[in-house]
Structures are given as structure tokens and as C-alpha cells.
Amino acid sequence: MTDPSADFVVPEAWLDLAHALADAARPVARRYFRQPLEIIAKADESPVTIADREIEQAMRALIEARFPDHGIFGEEFGRTREDAPVQWVLDPIDGTQAFITGMPIFGTLIAACYQGRPVLGVVDQPILEERWVGAAGHPSTFQGAPIHTSGCADPGGATLYSTHPDMFAGLGRAEDYGRLTAAVKRTRFGGDCYAYGLLASGWADLVVEAMLQPYDYCALGPIVEGAGGAVSDWAGDPLTITSDGTVVAAASPALNVAARGLLNR
Template identity: 50%
Template sequence: MALEKEIALAGRLADAAGQTIKPLFRGDWASERKDDASPVTEADRAAESAMRAIIEAEFPGDGIIGEEYGTHNEGAGRQWVLDPIDGTISFMAGRPIFGTLIALLQDGWPVMGVIDQPIAGERWIGSIGEGTTFNGKPASTRRCRQLSDATIASSGPQYFTDDQGGAFMSLAAQTSQIVVWGGDCYNYGLLASGHLDIVCEAGLKLYDYAALVPIVEGSGGMIADWQGNPLDAESANSTGGTVIALGEPARLEDVLEAMG
């Protein structure tokens, strides 16, 4: 599937989002709580608005699913999925480990994704059938010969239910026990570039994981729900948004067994 135009557009979307985010980072911005009690800032909303305007002008027949402004052209076969700041809490705390997530779905399946960290100037791009790039150069996961060698990451224990937290801790106990907390989408970029071995999370929404799928898979890794099934537009509803990403796909059975 040739996606040259779409990848070029995604780059411009990331640029536009970054241009709205960077002036506000560690600066003065307004924020409030959404209905689910999660925070949102003016940077989140401005970045999504900038991206939506470009998509609507250049691909008016496509759909858009955004964290802040909902769905546009819901029935379209192609859907752009936008999370302007994945890791809003990190943004608010002045930590440059948040990211802008941009994905393209075709009939519910992720076919292209971008993770952009505008402060550090770091960008991962993945598309179906193509290798993932990091700042224009090939990105590759690292091999992990046994689970006990693995470094594991997750955004935070507060996102797990009690049962999910137990499964995570069972897995962590069988890894190297080097556990990285925090990072949101940035962890998946680090995995794609060979710095982490496992990312394990729950409670993710479509806009949290859609962009990650082509990036992880295109770098030689795999990403699935906690039953080992591939992620699509319905995964957030059918599995509670459970996600496991592996730099070494051969460790999947070990991971699932460790989680019980």
C-alpha cells in the first residue's frame, strides 16, 4: 500500500501541532478537567484544531477521530486518528516525554502512524509494509533471548484495575525487574529504537494506540492485546484497551504465560 502522500501529510500535521505546543511548553497555559477527570490544556486543543484544519482541507472525504473534538465523517473508510498530546500530565509537569500521535486507519485497521516529540525533535514514522524510521533513519527493536533479560515500561500503576495490576506485577517479576514508569507513547518509540523490550498497559483508547501499531511492527516488534490478538479500531471496547508491545516477538508466549 503506497502511502507517500499520506505520510507527507502526517509530517506536516506533526509540524503544525508542534508549532502550537512548543511556545506553551513550560509556559503559561490554561487547563481544565474533562468529564472523565483527565486534564486537558489549551495546547491539546490548539494542536488538534491545527491538524484537523489541514486534513479537512486536503482530504475532505476522510474521517477524523480526535481525542479533543470527536469524530468527523464517521462512515468514511479512511479515518485519521489524532491525539494532540499523548501524555498531557507530562506536558503539564514540564517533562518532554509526551508526544503527538497521528494514525491513519483503513477499514478499521491502522496502516500508518507517527509519534512526534516536538521539544526533543524526535519523530518515528511507520506504515504498513515499510520499515519504521526515526528522524529519517531505519529504526529497529533489539533482540531479547529470554524474559529474564527484558526491561519493561508502563505509563503508571494507576491505570490498571486490581486484576490488571496483578498481571502486570507477575510479568514484571519474571523480567529483569528494571521497570520504567511514565512515558506514554514515548515508551513505544524507545521500544521501536531498541531501548526497551516490553511495554504493557491497559485502559488505552483508539487514539492512544492506533499510531503505535505500524511503528512497532515496522521496527521488527509486535503489538497486541493481552490475549495476543492484533489491535484494530474495536480493541479498546472489546479488551478494555489492554496493550502489550514486544521488541522481540518470540517472547509473546512467555509474556502471556507470565501474566497468567
């Protein structure tokens, strides 16, 4: 089957909107960061704050104003125009646990998917004022300058990031993940979306996750891939808006293959 997004080049108007969305999110996140907040528990017991909801509302309004025929899939307010070929996928604060505990490694995630495939991604860290952008047909950038992964191909020399080991136990894959951690040079936990920015910039080599939602991962693949890395699910398939929530993001195609070999042995 031909991939309709394989040769797709993201229009400049989409990139302009992505930057505008991140610009709109920053002051809201900064206003609420390290301030007393009411923490609301969602049905899955994950926390949400007024900042999450205010940011998503602002971003949705901008999309509606510029591209009213595009779909929107946001963590806080669900989906609109689900059948539209272009879907904007939004996570206003990825890493809410970090946000509510005052740690500046959370980020606003913005993705555009075309025919189900992520083709544009932004990770914006509002407190540090750092921004990674990746888009099909464009080089990935950090603070507007091109970036590249480390190119690491050997797990034995790799730095691995994952958000938390519990995600693998919850999937019944703790033993598989343990083979990977035993093979790499070092393993670090935490980081959320920030770890993928470090990977794209060459400071880390591998990020492995599980049990993610589309708004958790759609923005990340275009950034890593546009910096020379390789991103897939654990089976090796490209990420889509309907993927199973497993992610292997690697500094090189060879490292992606090697990591998946350890996970799936």
C-alpha cells in the same frame, strides 16, 4: 475472515500528510510548553489544555483540506465521517500530565486506520524534535533513518515500560501485571508514547498498558511492527480502532507471546 489491510501499502500522500500534521503541531506545543496554562478537567477528570485543542484544530484543518472524504477521530473534538474506510486518529498531546509538569516525554500521536486497522503511525516529540514514523509497506524510521527493535525474546532480559501501575489495578489485573514485573529484568514507569519510540529504536524491550483509548494506541503499533516488533492486545489479537485498550508491545513475537503468557496465567 480475510484482513482487508493485510497487504496494504500506505500511499506516499498519506505519509506526506502525516509529516505535515506533525510539523503543524510542533510550534504550538513549543509555544505553550513550560508556560502558565489553564488546565481544564474533562469528564473523566483527565487534564486538557489550550495547546491540546489548538493542535487538534490545526491538524483537522489539514486533513479536511487534503482528504475531505477521510474520517477523523480526535481526542478533543470527537469523530467525523465515522463510516469512511480511512480514519485519521489524533492525540494532540499524549502525556498531558508530563506536558503540564514540564517534562519533555509527551508526544503528538497521528495514526491512519484503514478498514479499522492502524496502518500508519507517528510519534512526534516537539521539544526534543524527535520523530518516529511507521507505515505498512515501509520500514519504520527515527529522524528519517531505519530503526529496529532489540529483538529480545526472553522476559528475563527485558526492560519493561508502563505508564502507571494504577491502570492495571483499575482493570482488576494488578496481580497479573505483578507476575510480569517479577519476571523481567527491570521495570520503568512513565514515558507515555515515548516509551514505544524507545522500544522501536531498541532501547527498551516491552511496553504493557491497559485502559487506553484508540487515540492513545493506534499510532504506536505500526511503528513497533515496522521495526521488527510485535503488538497485540492482551488476548493476542491485533489492535484495531475498536480494541479493548490493552496493549502488549514487544521487541519480538516470542517476547509478545511470553509476556501474554505471564499476564494471562
